[in-house]
Amino acid sequence: MRFLLASLLAAFLIGCNPPQDDVVIVGSSWMGAMPIYTIAATDPQALPDGLKTIMLVSDNSVIHMLGIETVGGAFVTLDNALSVNTFTGGDYCVAMVLDRSVGADAVIVSDSWDWQAGETLSVGLEESTVARYMLSRWLLDAQIPKEAVTTQVLLPTQHIEAFTSGKIDAIVTYQPFIEHLRNVGGKVIFDSAVTNISVVDVLILRKAVWSAAAPLVEELKERVWPQALKRLQQRDEPFWQGLKTLTGISGKDLERALAGVEFVHLSGQEAALDQLFASDIPAVSNYLVASGMQDSVAPLSRCGGER
Structure with missing residues (x-):
């Protein structure tokens, strides 16, 4: 690495x-x-x-x-x-x-993650249109209101530290960084294999x-x-x-x-x-x-x- x-x-x-x-x-x-x-x-x-x-x-x-x-x-x-x-x-x-991409763009959370209505959700992502697109599609699919979400700009090199320290609840990323996060306990909760994702x-x-x-x-x-x-x-x-x-x-x-x-x-x-x-x-x-x-x-x- x-x-x-x-x-x-x-x-x-x-x-x-x-x-x-x-x-x-x-x-x-x-x-x-x-x-x-x-x-x-x-x-x-x-x-x-x-x-x-x-x-x-x-x-x-x-x-x-x-x-x-x-x-x-x-x-x-x-x-x-x-x-x-x-x-x-x-x-x-x-x-x-x-x-x-048929699954190589994804939202990653920890195994214990469980969002409840009324809670605030912290999401790390790059400041790019495709990252915001994936975030938007996930929120729509999961029926999470935008108002419940705060975002933090993260470079791929910052993913592991932010994820393992618990500073964020979810990360929007792509391969090969999905695999890096899987190796420290992350799981894919939403990805670009969904039919209406392009x-x-x-x-x-x-x-x-x-x-x-x-x-x-x-x-x-x-x-x-x-x-x-x-x-x-x-x-x-x-x-x-x-x-x-x-x-x-x-x-x-x-x-x-x-x-x-x-x-x-x-x-x-x-x-x-x-x-x-x-x-x-x-x-x-x-x-x-x-x-x-x-x-x-x-x-x-x-x-x-x-x-």
């Missing part, structure tokens, strides 16, 4: 001052983007020249980097992509769909860099991504060891974390993009407005062509 935290810190520092001539794509340490981080770590030559991928500490860090436009793009959830696109005035487009992860790029980034991103999508998924599927030993190191989990924990992610292979990209624009974006946009998380949402377009 210490190695993982050091790696994330180093990546964050690099990300604050990326090489000027490179197209830099950042992302949080979310399981859905791990195949790309892992192939970059175990086989750096697999990435096209001029393209850098950097794993940051948290969603908060990614959103910050996108907001100040110091990077070319990011691996983000659709909720976060729509929010970033909105507060930048429509500066981003969608290049590919990475995965769908957590989709995409690669977004700044429109201003798309013309320069396009050939690199296409190579990432058409060559690197399939190669990474193949190595993952085959449990290629160097790749698998790299994945264990980056996530800080192994064995059944790693298998369980991966089971909550449906990766979108190259052959399914067009269908996934069609679904994204036809149903996912309208549904998530409507929910963000209806729930009060956004006053309005700037629509995303497809990189290289309008949708």
Whole structure:
């Protein structure tokens, strides 16, 4: 775990001052983007020249980097992509769909947790749209009034201490951090496997860099991504060891974390993009407005062509 935290810190520092001539794509340490981080770590030559991928500490860090436009793009959830696109005035487009979360985003509580009407509930989460989306959906499902909830911003590196010390009642998080919390007694009480939950992860790029980034991103999508998924599927030993190191989990924990992610292979990209624009974006946009998380949402377009 210490190695993982050091790696994330180093990546964050690099990300604050990326090489000027490179197209830099950042992302949080979310399981859905791990195949790309892992192939970059175990086989750096697999990435096209001029393209850098950097794993940051948290969603908060990614959103910050996108907001100040110091990077070319990011691996983000659709909720976060729509929010970033909105507060930048429509500066981003969608290049590919990475995965769908089918249980890899969750609300974690202790085994003894039991909320009673009239009690105050303390919830730790990142300051991101997808975290607030998951919190909102859980409260609705559990029939817990928003007024009963206080929230505390927590980075993934703060989860264990906050959870084990009893400072919070619940944590909204994602894989692999779900497994870290399970290992200290946490249990999943609600997750993205619920039918009406839509957590989709995409690669977004700044429109201003798309013309320069396009050939690199296409190579990432058409060559690197399939190669990474193949190595993952085959449990290629160097790749698998790299994945264990980056996530800080192994064995059944790693298998369980991966089971909550449906990766979108190259052959399914067009269908996934069609679904994204036809149903996912309208549904998530409507929910963000209806729930009060956004006053309005700037629509995303497809990189290289309008949708």
